[in-house]
Amino acid sequence: MVGVLLLLLLLMPVPATATAQLCGNGGNYTANSTYQSNLAVLVAALPSNVSSSQQLFATATAGHSPDAVYALALCRDFANAAWCADCVNASFQHAQQTCPYHRSAIVYYEYDSAQQPGCVLGYSGDDAFLSPATSLTENGTLFQSWNEQNISSDARIVAAHVHELLTVTAQDAAADMTRRLSSVVMDSVPMLYSLAQCTPDLSADDCLACLQRLIAMFNATTSVRLGGRIFVLRCNIRFETFMFFDQPMRRISPSSISPAPPTGHRRQPWVIAISVAVPVSLVAFCFIILYCRRLRARNRKAAMRLRVKHTFKLEVRDHEQVWDMDVGFSGFSVFDFHQIFVATSNFSEENKLGEGGFGPVYKGRFPQGMEIAVKRLASHSGQGLVEFKNEVQLIAKLQHKNLVRLLGCCSQEEEKILVYEYLPNKSLDFFIFDEYRRAFMGWNKCLAIIEGISEGLLYLHKHSRLRVIHRDLKPSNILLDNEMNPKISDFGLAKIFNSNNSYENTTRRVVGTYGYMAPEYASEGLFSVKSDVFSLGVLILEILSGKRNSSSNQCGAFINLLGYAWQLWEEGRWIDIVDASLLPMCNLAEVLRCVNIALLCVQENAADRPNMLDVTSMLSSETMILRKPKHPAYFNLRVGNEEDSFATQSCSVNDVTLSVISAR
Secondary structure, rough: OHHHHHHHHHOOOOOOOEEEEEOOOOOOOOOOOEEEEEHHHHHHHHHHHHHHOOOOOOEEEEEEEEEEEEEEEEEEOOOOOHHHHHHHHHHHHHHHHHHEEHHHHEEEEEEEEOOOOEEEEEOOOOOOOHHHHHHHOOOEEEOOEEEOOOOOOOOHHHHHHHHHHHHHHHHHHHHHHHHHHHEEEOOOOOEEEEEEEEOOOOHHHHHHHHHHHHHHOOOHHHOOOOOEEEEOOOOOEEEEEEOOOOOEEEEEEEEEEEEOOOOOOOOOOOHHHHHHHHHHHHHHHHHHHHHHHHHHHHHOOOOOOOOOOOEEEEEEEEOOOOEEEEHHHHOOOOOOHHHHHHHOOOOOOHHHHEEOOOOEEEEEEEEOOOOOEEEEOOOOOOOOOHHHHHHHHHHHOOOOOOOOOOEEEEEEEEEEEEEEEEOOOOHHHHOOOOOOHHEEEEEHHHHHHHHHHHHHHHHHHHHOOOOOOOOOOOOOHHOOOOOEEEEEEEOOOOEOOHHHOOOOOOOOOEEOOOOOOOHHHHHHHHOHHHHHHHHHHHHHHHHOOOOOOOOHHHOOOOOOHHHHHHHHHHHHOOOHHHOOHHHOOOOOHHHHHHHHHHHHOOOOHHHHHHOOOHHHHHHHOOOOOOOOOEEEEOOOOOOOOOOHHHHHHHOOOOOOOOOOOOOO
């Protein structure tokens, strides 16, 4: 029966709590409806999703419009997983009891014990519900409560201390890049404790704006308080005269605020001058000491980097154009050109790793030994500036073990530079197309590389903050780290796609590399996640065979690798596809599975190709029965040779990027 899970939830006992709820005005749903079924899915999944998250925060969606349900849950960062899951479960229960059949509800659930921190839960049928922008547009407060204790000391001083405490706490929470949480204790009379928290997906500025809006509500009250709390969906703040949380805290002392002098008493001018000059001088001296220490520490840094805020605007000038680019990534840095110039030994030829459509790539080393890879925009590059802007805005927001890490950039006058982590084992084509290096890899390493590339693509297509189509997947864009783990690189041609319409995107500017382009993209400009799947299929066949998908004579009488592989498959001689150096130690069942998957990926019709979730499932399962492939695309057509094209021109007619066989 639809809604059984919700019914069971209503029967669960409710622990003693201080709880508040806001039943939304988005209308009601009916019993046993699709909306109720989708809500039940979130009831079952969200508590474990939140409790297993490192930040104890998660968003989730179930179903499709108009019956989709969007949910958000956040626990205090110092909660353990079990308490967090119980709190979110209890919040769902409370919402169902107090807001029955409402399509939207928000609950703040707080345990009475300081050792059992609270949580906030919200769900709605409005797709804008999960947008961080709601933190700036919420009109009503979810919950506010005040402590009405009598104040025995000077009320003016207490009010000033409370305002100072809340301001510091809000600023600390906004500055916390990972948790957006802070707790502060003030050594005042009385002692004051405070805690502020935002959802981790808010930017520093949005978090601070949300908390400042709550602090303004404290300030708007007509009497001085000795405790209180205000909660909205995306942020909350609380202060008390007792310890109400079990959390490492920052301890501060109040500013020098003195009681008002008695009426008729007038201080001497020299007393006022000394009382002002001494603290000002002390503060100035502390700032000088702190500045000197930070300056020395910065000079010792390996990267000599200029740290930037969590979110910043980078201005890139292109003659008559000025681009303002928002970058949100806590590990991203803006480098000074002189730093890069010194690190690469004046961009010396000895440090040059290769060259592509963007420009030359150099190896660099910072003074303390940190190695980097530097991509420098060539002055003659026709598409490099577009790639620069695309990579800075895109890859800085992507983090996965199988994606190359962008450390930062440099934009100074005509110089446009990207700085990456340095991967010492160069690129995949350096190994698979060389007879001796290919033998060094072995079957298990080849299979691990195929699986790693697939995991990276699955992240781009499904699990990343931005849904991304790479559009230029090829061996020279797969870099290898110390342990030969693959990392996808070169996102200059990548496209962000709408997950609700990911199969109907078109472009007039066809970019990529011949031999790896899906047929519908090369001929009609149609691209989708299946375009990357096609490129992956070609890549797998190249890894297995050690042959390029080109017009060379490596495939005997066949004009490209796809035709060669298809013919051997049809004749039952699929084992002949695999390079002889891999056969002695290989598992034939695994090899057969990889050949089958590769041919499914290069199907002529995009609808016949699997998606990346299917590909990773097929690679990891030994029992899954695979479909029989149809003939691949291009199996009887000539495919352009990447290396030949590079030798004659810097970029091809369709803005195709070209790369030499060297790592970045």
